[in-house]
Amino acid sequence: MLRVAVNRIKNVESGGVPQVIVLEGDTIIDIHPLRQEEPFTVWLGGMADVVGTGSERRAYIEGNVLDEKNLTLR
Numbered sequence: 001m002l003r004v005a006v007n008r009i010k011n012v013e014s015g016g017v018p019q020v021i022v023l024e025g026d027t028i029i030d031i032h033p034l035r036q037e038e039p040f041t042v043w044l045g046g047m048a049d050v051v052g053t054g055s056e057r058r059a060y061i062e063g064n065v066l067d068e069k070n071l072t073l074r
Helices: none
Strands: 002-006 019-024 027-033 041-043 047-051 058-061
Touching: 019 047, 027 058
Parallel strands: 002 041
Antiparallel strands: 002 019, 019 027, 047 058
16 A cells, blocks of 8 residues: 655645645545645656546556556656
8 A cells, every 4th residue: 555645636626735745556445635744655746537436446646557566656
C-alpha cells in the first residue's frame, strides 16, 4: 500500500485541501483529504487525474499512471 498526496484531483471538489490517494499496485483503494500529517505519505504535489470506477480506478499525473511498486511515474 502506498499513500501519495497531491494538491488537487481533476474534477473533484476538495475545498482547497490537498488530497491523499491510497494505492495497491496501480489501483486506487481510497481517496481522502489531507487534513493533518500522515506518516509514510509521499508528497507529489500537482494535479492528479482519476480515471475509471470502482476497483478499476487509476490515478495519473501528467499522463503517467501512479504505481506503488516503483514509486516512479511510468
